[in-house]
Amino acid sequence: AREQTFVMVKPDGVQRGLVGEIVARFERKGLKLVAAKLVQVSKELAEAHYAEHRERPFFGELVQFITSSPVFAMILEGENAIAVVRAMMGKTNPAEAAPGTIRGDLGLTIGMNVVHGSDSPESAKREIELWFPEGALTYERTVD
Numbered sequence: 001a002r003e004q005t006f007v008m009v010k011p012d013g014v015q016r017g018l019v020g021e022i023v024a025r026f027e028r029k030g031l032k033l034v035a036a037k038l039v040q041v042s043k044e045l046a047e048a049h050y051a052e053h054r055e056r057p058f059f060g061e062l063v064q065f066i067t068s069s070p071v072f073a074m075i076l077e078g079e080n081a082i083a084v085v086r087a088m089m090g091k092t093n094p095a096e097a098a099p100g101t102i103r104g105d106l107g108l109t110i111g112m113n114v115v116h117g118s119d120s121p122e123s124a125k126r127e128i129e130l131w132f133p134e135g136a137l138t139y140e141r142t143v144d
């Protein structure tokens, strides 16, 4: 089914100048960019986004890191977009992510793993509403 998914380039990726490379990979794959913005994340947004990890020992570090410097947030749309994005990102731990994936090619440690993508249709809906209350744009391709 045609889906929308929430994706963000984390502070490490933005600081390393990897936004273009990462967006380019998704665009080349055929996914459609329907919303995008650079965001300085508040503690409130970080805690809401990572609510499911609240009890984890690394929760404090996670919130600290994601609020440390801007992230590039986007909504991507396409057939099976949620699973396709996750496959393209690779495993959460870049040390285990396959070469050819974003984390496999560009990441090194689990804390700074370059990119985040929604892990299910439920997460995608929740994260899109949380990060883009203004919604996505609707447009058609009219050029070759």
Ligand code: CMP
Residues within 6 Å of the ligand: 053, 058, 061, 062, 092, 110, 111, 112, 113, 115, 116, 117
């Ligand atoms: P993400 O997909 O953004 O969702 C939760 C994040 O927690 C995950 O990527 C990792 O960056 C981070 N994470 C998972 N395990 C650890 C860990 N052991 N130490 C620090 N961060 C972690």
